[in-house]
Amino acid sequence: MKPYKIPAIPASEITPKHLFDARRKFMQTAGAASLAALLPQALWAASLGDLKKSPYSTAEELTSLKAVTSYNNFYEFGTSKDDPAERAGTLKTRPWTVSVEGEAHKPKVFDIDDILKMAPLEERIYRLRCVEAWSMVVPWVGFPLAELLKRVEPTGNAKYVEFVSLHDPAQMPGQKYPVLDWPYREGLRMDEAMHPLTLLTLGLYGEVLPKQNGAPVRVVMPWKYGFKSAKSIVSIRLLETQPTTSWMKAGPNEYGFYANVNPEVDHPRWSQAKERRIGEFLKRKTLMFNGYADEVAPLYAGMDLQKYF
Amino acid sequence: MSIKNLGNKTLGRIKVVVFMLALLPLFKLCAGAYRDELGANPIEKISHITGYWTLTFLLITLTPTPLRQLSGWLWPVRLRRMLGLFAFFYGCLHVLTYLVLDQFFDWQDILKDIVKRPYITVGFPAFLLMIPLAVTSTDNMIRRLGGKYWRMLHTLIYPSAIGGVVHYWWLVKKDLTNPIIFAALLGVLLSIRVVYRLRSIRLFAV
Numbered sequence: 001m002k003p004y005k006i007p008a009i010p011a012s013e014i015t016p017k018h019l020f021d022a023r024r025k026f027m028q029t030a031g032a033a034s035l036a037a038l039l040p041q042a043l044w045a046a047s048l049g050d051l052k053k054s055p056y057s058t059a060e061e062l063t064s065l066k067a068v069t070s071y072n073n074f075y076e077f078g079t080s081k082d083d084p085a086e087r088a089g090t091l092k093t094r095p096w097t098v099s100v101e102g103e104a105h106k107p108k109v110f111d112i113d114d115i116l117k118m119a120p121l122e123e124r125i126y127r128l129r130c131v132e133a134w135s136m137v138v139p140w141v142g143f144p145l146a147e148l149l150k151r152v153e154p155t156g157n158a159k160y161v162e163f164v165s166l167h168d169p170a171q172m173p174g175q176k177y178p179v180l181d182w183p184y185r186e187g188l189r190m191d192e193a194m195h196p197l198t199l200l201t202l203g204l205y206g207e208v209l210p211k212q213n214g215a216p217v218r219v220v221m222p223w224k225y226g227f228k229s230a231k232s233i234v235s236i237r238l239l240e241t242q243p244t245t246s247w248m249k250a251g252p253n254e255y256g257f258y259a260n261v262n263p264e265v266d267h268p269r270w271s272q273a274k275e276r277r278i279g280e281f282l283k284r285k286t287l288m289f290n291g292y293a294d295e296v297a298p299l300y301a302g303m304d305l306q307k308y309f
Numbered sequence: 310m311s312i313k314n315l316g317n318k319t320l321g322r323i324k325v326v327v328f329m330l331a332l333l334p335l336f337k338l339c340a341g342a343y344r345d346e347l348g349a350n351p352i353e354k355i356s357h358i359t360g361y362w363t364l365t366f367l368l369i370t371l372t373p374t375p376l377r378q379l380s381g382w383l384w385p386v387r388l389r390r391m392l393g394l395f396a397f398f399y400g401c402l403h404v405l406t407y408l409v410l411d412q413f414f415d416w417q418d419i420l421k422d423i424v425k426r427p428y429i430t431v432g433f434p435a436f437l438l439m440i441p442l443a444v445t446s447t448d449n450m451i452r453r454l455g456g457k458y459w460r461m462l463h464t465l466i467y468p469s470a471i472g473g474v475v476h477y478w479w480l481v482k483k484d485l486t487n488p489i490i491f492a493a494l495l496g497v498l499l500s501i502r503v504v505y506r507l508r509s510i511r512l513f514a515v
Contacts (some may be wrong), residue, residue, distance in 0.1 A: 041441065063349075071349035079484035082348060134350060179484050250483055269479065270426050274418070278349050282413060 004293055046208040048121055048141050056197060057125035058291075063136035065205050067278050072212045073130065074231060075179050076165065076172035083174070084212035091171050091232065093216040100148065102238035103158035108151070112216045116202055116216070118151075119143040123206070124199055126222035129261045129290045135275045140220050143202030146194045148236075154190070158238035161193040162186070163219060163230035172232075180246045186230040187243040187257065189299075197222060197295055201229075223292040225259045256309040260300070261290035265309050315384040327388055331395045334362045335402070352410045359403035361487075364477060365397035375501035377484040390446055393466070398438050407411045428479035435472025438465045470495055491506050 056191035074084040096112040110118075112178050121141050129135045149161070169175040175182045192198060199220045202209055209215040212229025221228055227247055237243075247255035254268050263273045263286040274283040300308075315323070338358055341347050347354045370392040373385035403504045412419050442463055444450070451459050474495050478488040 067349035075483070081350070087508075134353075151495065175482075266425070269428060271418075276350070276352070281352075281410075 004288060007055065011020075012070075022261055030236060043122055048203045050206060051141060051206065052120050052122040053247070054122040054124045056295075057123065057139075058127060058137065060127065060137045062125065062139055063278050068136060068138055068204060069210050069212055073132075073226065074174075074212060075212065076174045076182075076184065076232070077212070079179060087173060088211035088215075090173065091166075091215065093211065096216050096234075098217060098233055099235045100152045100238075101235065102162075103155045103240060104238050105153035105155060106151070110148070113261060115148065115200070115217060117145040121202065124220075126199070126220060127290050128220075128222065128226055129275060129286065131225035131227055131255070131259070131267060131268045131272075133270060133272065133275045133286075134278055135284075135290075136278050138201055139205055140190075140201045141206065142199045142201035142207075142220070144196050145198045145200040146196070148200055149238075152238070154238050157240045159188060159190050160239045160242050161188045162237040162239055162243040163188075163233050164196045164235040164237065165230055166232045166234050181247075181249050182298070183234075184230060184246050185243060186228055186245050186247075187239075188228075189242075191299055192221070192239075195296065195299065197292060223261055223289040223296045225261060228259050258300075258305075258308050260296075260305065260309075261286060262288060262305055262309070264288075313344045313381050313383055320384055320387060323384075324388065324391060331392070332505070334358065334399070349502070352406070356406045356411060359399050359406055360477065363396055363399040363403050364470075364473050364491055366392055366399055367473055368491065368498065370396050370466065371470060371495070371498045374504075375498055378501060394443060394446060397439045400439055404433075405438050427428065427437065428476050431472050431478030431479065435469045435476060438469040439474070442466060442469075467499065 038123060041200060070085045072084040073081065073082050077084040077087040094112070097109050098112065098115065099107075099109045101107040120143065122143060123138045123139055123141055127135060128138050163186045165184035165186075166172065169173065169182075188198070199222075201214070201218050201220045202216065204210070209218065214229075214233075217233050218231040219229050219233065242257060244253075245257065247259075248257060261272075266272050272286055275286045276283050287293070290298070338347075338355065342351065342355070370389055373382075375391050376382050376385050408419065409413065423433050424430065425494075442465055445454060445459060445462060454462065474488065474491045477491060478485065481488055
């Protein structure tokens, strides 16, 4: 792996700050307005109040709210990108509990409303890189997953974390088809799960998480491909052995357990060297660990990333 | 004039209608682009829609022959050239979308794709095979080649259609529903031909 070089940006490329801010303001207003027009009030009224600004945020231009909420991979509601926005209305996000169990001294079932009050909510503006070679910049809201995991006191045997999403074909019509082995399962190594970048996510754009984005609670690991970020989580299990995820079962030679963003390890059927940022025309180069190498590269020191893809 | 073989005038009218219908997907795509309704990733959408219609027109082009074999209808065969040219037309739009909008003439990446991405490795030649068919679609070319050679040349539509379906099959991440439908339809269209061919051989042998 080549050492990471900070890219030199010519002055002509830099948007003056007042224009940048105006553009961002316009995008936000336009995005919010169009979304408000799309959704009934009841679905889209819950602001999450004052949010701590996280130093882990990127200053890159945000992807519009409209794109973030209308272009989704959430196979529980269908395999096309516009299915989740059209069909996620059937998901009931209250009452909702998340059971944290397995290798823990104090396993517990948490109510979603208690999770919302568990720790100060922060806004984290993260890059999101999909395994399909497109990317977004999303202002998530949440707090580190570690905050939740600490509360159940993991035992010394807890080496892995498994996330299990809701399984209810009545609420999630896509589960009537065996596209994946339902329920959706994802997982992390314990040190990945405890990493401060790993966000237990409850909202985006300052509001509660829209259903098509994995309401009421999901995780976000910005240095991994998007499919690792399990949505609509009902159970988090601490395990001694590495769990097998839904995508590993679906295509063992295409989707590994780690799924770290890596421009040098191609998907067997397409290149991962570049990506299209949603809203942009020309592709940009994909960065090692999606640009979070400084934070997460030590987690994988000495590992062969071609093998552990 | 019967349902099996229509007169020139009726056929002319049908041709106009089919021509208009065949332009509808393009018209819808342009309207969608104009009204900014192609979603968050319009390039992907344009690529999928043009690809879908290329395959659809390839299958429609392959329909008149088995239709004649099964029902004795002759007139659909006379629409075949136009349908095939529409398959080529949407194929051109599909390939141009890839070259211009998706890769923006990054020839190095395009070459890498053709060599390394199996669905492009099979899709690109599937498109190239359509070029000689389009070029030799005129009456003049049929005369110059002679019916026998022209027909031989135009069997290239079979590998082209098979390649197109495989291309679609291999690019889909997980949900194979649509590729399976295309593959099944192509399978039916080709096997009717095979059955009739075998029967005609047997008739000769008897």
